[in-house]
Amino acid sequence: MDYEGLVYIGETGRSLRGRIYALRRGIFNGEMPFSDPHTASPSLWTIVDRNGPGFEVSGATPPIVEDKQQRKAVEDVLIALHRWETKTNLVGNFGRMPPGYSKSKTRSTGIRGGRSDDDTLRSFREGVAPLEWENPEEVTDPNWMGLRWSARRPLEDALGYVPDGGGVYRIWNSGNCPPLEYIGESVSLKDRLVKHRRNRDGSLQFSYVPLPDLEEKFQLKQVESELLGAHWLACGEAPVDQY
Structure with a gap:
């Protein structure tokens, strides 16, 4: 090759x-x-x-x-x-x-x-196909980048409303967005968002996209990286607490 x-x-x-x-x-x-x-x-x-x-x-x-x-x-x-x-x-x-x-x-x-x-x-293992780049500038919309984001909820509700599987997520302050506060990925969305809940203001908003077909960490990283790139192109800056 x-x-x-x-x-x-x-x-x-x-x-x-x-x-x-x-x-x-x-x-x-x-x-x-x-x-x-x-x-x-x-x-x-x-x-x-x-x-x-x-x-x-x-x-x-x-x-x-x-x-x-x-x-x-x-x-x-x-x-x-x-x-x-x-x-x-x-x-x-x-x-x-x-x-x-x-x-x-x-x-x-x-x-x-x-x-x-x-x-x-x-x-x-195959890498992840590129995202659809649908609605790339509206970083809190339910179809941002062509993904199906969950309904937004306050971070204090993370324990009861998040699945255990892998996926990507976003966190933001409704009074100061854009930019987002953070974009992340995890093989366990519930575990990761519960950790954020412990360390961040519970009134922050979050939503997530379950990606159960992605078995490898690097595949989730590819999606996360593309979302971060799209965020910078839309806002001219990274999420507040990224990197």
Whole structure:
């Protein structure tokens, strides 16, 4: 399989040169690199292993990225736009791997990945299709981004009205929205929103989208990231408490 176009989009608050060096470290070696110092390095190694070298890299340092929250939001914007325009998922983001490989763990474990035909591995799991981008600017509407959001309720009611399964959720202050307060994902919506209930003002509003068919954490992360990108495009800023 050839990989044309983008493979990975990332950000850093430190040295751009240093982060790119960490990403390329070991990807041309005979063994798969460990998942540190950069979690995407094993994915790039697999592409070299199958297709040979040929990567190109570019970076940008616009003034907006000096702010951590804005920088991380821009990363989600770029990932969201890539998904929307190409209808594909970046193979190196969200800890993913191309099919046919196991992934190296951190250097401290000493466990390296490599070729594998074990189809139970996460690398064999499909990513999530891009969202429909219906009504992208109305961040509290029941059909925002083409999803079916639950009816809004005060956060103090989270214990009794939230299912146990996985999905995405949003929290906002009715008197100061947009922007939203927070966008999140969880394999257990009830557990996560009950935690928010303990740590936040109970009068905040919330709604959620159950996504029972998404079995992998990285799949929920893909949806969350796209929502965060759409939020920034709609509001010009990230949710208040994000990142």
